[in-house]
Amino acid sequence: MDGTADDRVYYVISDLHIGGDEQLEEVEFLDELLDFLARLETTDEDAELVINGDAFGLWEFTGVSGLEKFDVLEETYPSLFEQLERTGENIPITLVPGNHDHELAAYDEYVERFAAYNVDLVQSKSITRPVGENAIHFEHGNQQDPNNRIEDWGDTNVTPLGYYYNTLVTSRAGQLSDRGRYNWLKDVQAVTPTERVPVWMLSKYFYREMNPLLRYALVPFLLLFNISAILAILAALNLLGVWSAPVETTSSFLGQFGTVGAAIWFLLVVNASLAGLLLLVGIPLYLLRRDIKKTINRFGVFETDLTVDTDTPYRDAAREVFEENEDAVVFCYGHTHRPNVRRVNGGLIVNSGTWLKRLHRRDGIIGLLPPVFYPSYQLCAVRITAEDGQVVVDYEEAQKPSPSPEELTLTERLLTLGRTPDTELPDRTVVEPEQPVTPPEPAE
Numbered sequence: 220m221d222g223t224a225d226d227r228v229y230y231v232i233s234d235l236h237i238g239g240d241e242q243l244e245e246v247e248f249l250d251e252l253l254d255f256l257a258r259l260e261t262t263d264e265d266a267e268l269v270i271n272g273d274a275f276g277l278w279e280f281t282g283v284s285g286l287e288k289f290d291v292l293e294e295t296y297p298s299l300f301e302q303l304e305r306t307g308e309n310i311p312i313t314l315v316p317g318n319h320d321h322e323l324a325a326y327d328e329y330v331e332r333f334a335a336y337n338v339d340l341v342q343s344k345s346i347t348r349p350v351g352e353n354a355i356h357f358e359h360g361n362q363q364d365p366n367n368r369i370e371d372w373g374d375t376n377v378t379p380l381g382y383y384y385n386t387l388v389t390s391r392a393g394q395l396s397d398r399g400r401y402n403w404l405k406d407v408q409a410v411t412p413t414e415r416v417p418v419w420m421l422s423k424y425f426y427r428e429m430n431p432l433l434r435y436a437l438v439p440f441l442l443l444f445n446i447s448a449i450l451a452i453l454a455a456l457n458l459l460g461v462w463s464a465p466v467e468t469t470s471s472f473l474g475q476f477g478t479v480g481a482a483i484w485f486l487l488v489v490n491a492s493l494a495g496l497l498l499l500v501g502i503p504l505y506l507l508r509r510d511i512k513k514t515i516n517r518f519g520v521f522e523t524d525l526t527v528d529t530d531t532p533y534r535d536a537a538r539e540v541f542e543e544n545e546d547a548v549v550f551c552y553g554h555t556h557r558p559n560v561r562r563v564n565g566g567l568i569v570n571s572g573t574w575l576k577r578l579h580r581r582d583g584i585i586g587l588l589p590p591v592f593y594p595s596y597q598l599c600a601v602r603i604t605a606e607d608g609q610v611v612v613d614y615e616e617a618q619k620p621s622p623s624p625e626e627l628t629l630t631e632r633l634l635t636l637g638r639t640p641d642t643e644l645p646d647r648t649v650v651e652p653e654q655p656v657t658p659p660e661p662a663e
Contacts, residue, residue: 235275558601
């Protein structure tokens with residue numbers, strides 16, 4: 220191929236999370252990934268593919284260890300490794316470890332095993348590549364996340380908090396997922412931040428696992444809870460003799476409709492009674508929870524929130540990189556699963572997203588119905604190159620149909636009408652080191 224390294228086009232993907240126990244071994248985007256790699260197999264560009272961390276879910280393998288995990292990967296995904304070998308004959312493929320596949324940096328034998336498929340495994344935390352007159356800094360991003368930071372890079376015994384979560388929770392979900400009415404539990408690795416997992420599980424229980432008759436019986440009550448709470452308060456005021464006009468007016472009005480009115484009155488009384496009981500129990504529980512939380516905070520038991528800041532640490536890290544390497548104008552990372560572009564210090568922070576399913580929380584618009592987690596795909600590769608003295612960042616999307624028709628119940632689809640997530644990827648961004656261009660706002 221023609222051209223120098225400075226003219227090279229870089230394609231970046233990350234967070235494939237391929238592999239894991241039982242149901243986690245399913246790769247829903249495998250066909251799209253193979254198509255993408257096949258296109259690079261025939262490209263005449265001077266290109267390099269950078270797989271920027273978490274290509275494989277090695278943490279999620281709990282039945283095997285060490286290099287045995289590579290054996291399992293080879294046996295489970297022969298078409299992927301064959302395609303990597305063919306693509307690697309045409310362009311360089313560089314694999315950077317992340318946190319989920321940190322073991323790739325811990326065993327030197329992995330380098331030889333991947334080299335057999337024309338994949339250059341770099342066992343360092345980060346790499347730098349030239350682009351035009353400038354440079355790109357690549358790292359997975361987990362080192363900026365206190366829950367997944369590898370303190371001693373390359374040590375097989377390093378187990379950050381995220382390791383325990385994935386070996387105990389995510390892998391277990393893969394083992395149990397097919398026992399549900401719908402094989403949904405395996406999607407736990409797509410739930411971010413992890414604090415949303417309990418709410419997500421409640422949502423899937425309500426919309427998927429709950430007995431349909433029970434759910435349909437609860438829906439009217441939950442939808443009417445706000446009204447019922449008001450009715451309960453009015454009923455209490457009536458019983459106390461403070462204000463009886465609303466109850467008397469409603470009773471008089473419904474009395475005109477005979478049996479139908481009596482049935483409606485009975486339904487309102489039941490709803491108001493249940494709402495009143497919930498209010499009586501809920502208010503003291505809320506106050507108790509609030510007081511316990513304040514006490515815990517005073518003692519500093521939980522000084523670090525589990526929710527990771529997905530912005531500030533990466534801005535700080537990019538500034539440091541740009542200050543240490545004046546040629547660097549792009550800080551490219553993954554880890555957070557959120558494809559976006561941001562500007563800092565005359566350079567760009569670029570997130571390569573994920574090929575996993577994404578789950579977008581949509582809170583109930585009425586009543587106490589659980590939120591809906593709307594599924595989507597944003598399969599993308601970041602393309603970085605130099606054009607006319609500028610560094611250009613594009614997102615190329617691999618089209619995949621939305622999974623929502625199959626994965627959402629009718630109730631969930633009705634509750635999210637007009638509230639589907641925006642899955643548009645960031646527009647082309649051009650950075651001129653002397654005159655940086657403001658990039659688009661990050662996509663939801």
